[in-house]
Amino acid sequence: MTPKLIIHGGASSLDDKGGLATVRQSLHQIVAAVYETLTAGGSALEAVVQGCELLENNPRFNAGTGSVLQSDGQVRMSASLMDGDRQNFSGVINVSRIKNPIQMAQFLQGQTDRILSDYGAADLAREMQLPIYDPATDFRIQEWMEERGEDVRKKMARLIADPTAGIEARKGTIGVVALDSNGKIAAGTSTGGKGLERIGRVSDSAMPAGNYATRFAGVSCTGVGEDIINECLAAKVVIRVKDGQDLAQAMEKSIAEALDNNTDLGAIALDHQGHIAWGKTCPVLLAAYHTGTAIGDTLELTDGDHHGNI
Numbered sequence: 001m002t003p004k005l006i007i008h009g010g011a012s013s014l015d016d017k018g019g020l021a022t023v024r025q026s027l028h029q030i031v032a033a034v035y036e037t038l039t040a041g042g043s044a045l046e047a048v049v050q051g052c053e054l055l056e057n058n059p060r061f062n063a064g065t066g067s068v069l070q071s072d073g074q075v076r077m078s079a080s081l082m083d084g085d086r087q088n089f090s091g092v093i094n095v096s097r098i099k100n101p102i103q104m105a106q107f108l109q110g111q112t113d114r115i116l117s118d119y120g121a122a123d124l125a126r127e128m129q130l131p132i133y134d135p136a137t138d139f140r141i142q143e144w145m146e147e148r149g150e151d152v153r154k155k156m157a158r159l160i161a162d163p164t165a166g167i168e169a170r171k172g173t174i175g176v177v178a179l180d181s182n183g184k185i186a187a188g189t190s191t192g193g194k195g196l197e198r199i200g201r202v203s204d205s206a207m208p209a210g211n212y213a214t215r216f217a218g219v220s221c222t223g224v225g226e227d228i229i230n231e232c233l234a235a236k237v238v239i240r241v242k243d244g245q246d247l248a249q250a251m252e253k254s255i256a257e258a259l260d261n262n263t264d265l266g267a268i269a270l271d272h273q274g275h276i277a278w279g280k281t282c283p284v285l286l287a288a289y290h291t292g293t294a295i296g297d298t299l300e301l302t303d304g305d306h307h308g309n310i
């Protein structure tokens with residue numbers, strides 16, 4: 001079947017759409033590169049890991065290099081990977097000093113203990129002989145210093161690490177959902193967290209609330225982790241599809257519920273029939289997709305557009 005792909009670089013408030021051109025270029029380049037892997041016969045799992053690595057390596061996005069700093073000035077990252085075909089979830093929570101947290105989630109796919117947090121994740125990073133790497137960028141350090149200077153009045157760090165991007169301080173995460181030519185689905189999500197959070201705060205990105213896939217559908221979420229966990233958004237959309245709703249309906253209903261609860265989040269999804277869908281309760285969802293014939297994105301969705309599908 002024709003492979004399908006959708007990726008995201010976070011969800012946000014926005015005060016100036018001008019800066020979206022650079023974000024669009026980054027997302028389109030990554031979606032095109034990962035889609036090539038799928039057309040060459042790569043699996044959904046391989047495509048998701050590749051897409052997450054490319055997004056983690058792009059300092060614009062809040063995951064891997066360019067992750068936001070927590071309240072104590074440290075970067076702690078979380079990531080997860082779900083193989084929909086095997087319904088197998090793996091992830092790391094609050095891992096430091098590595099470049100690509102998604103690689104650890106990939107390694108953990110084959111382990112008995114599949115979700116590791118801080119000390120255990122650090123041990124595994126050494127076991128995997130991952131080089132020590134500092135993902136903090138000058139922009140994020142400066143941002144943290146300014147926010148500390150304001151006595152941490154802001155609740156979160158900027159979504160996009162680019163002062164010209166015109167994107168207001170908000171939450172970020174990256175995610176990829178892929179359907180391969182064998183009809184298999186995988187989903188991956190990676191984040192530096194909210195920024196300025198308490199030490200030990202756990203992100204939705206390494207939970208089934210924020211990243212989930214089965215043989216029927218896959219979803220990756222972005223936004224305020226606490227809101228995503230309260231909605232159990234990723235698992236909810238996927239289970240609705242398994243229970244017979246079509247993907248667009250499942251997304252629409254789940255986003256309507258999230259809107260009723262005054263949440264701040266977004267999600268990308270696809271299903272085993274090749275449908276693609278997205279939804280958001282915040283103003284902007286930074287997502288791009290590949291249908292097999294064309295690349296599209298969600299960057300022009302207005303405030304009032306809460307969901308879409310193709």
Ligand code: GLY
Nearest residue numbers: 193203223224225
């Ligand atoms: N959704 C990312 C986080 O809140 O950690």
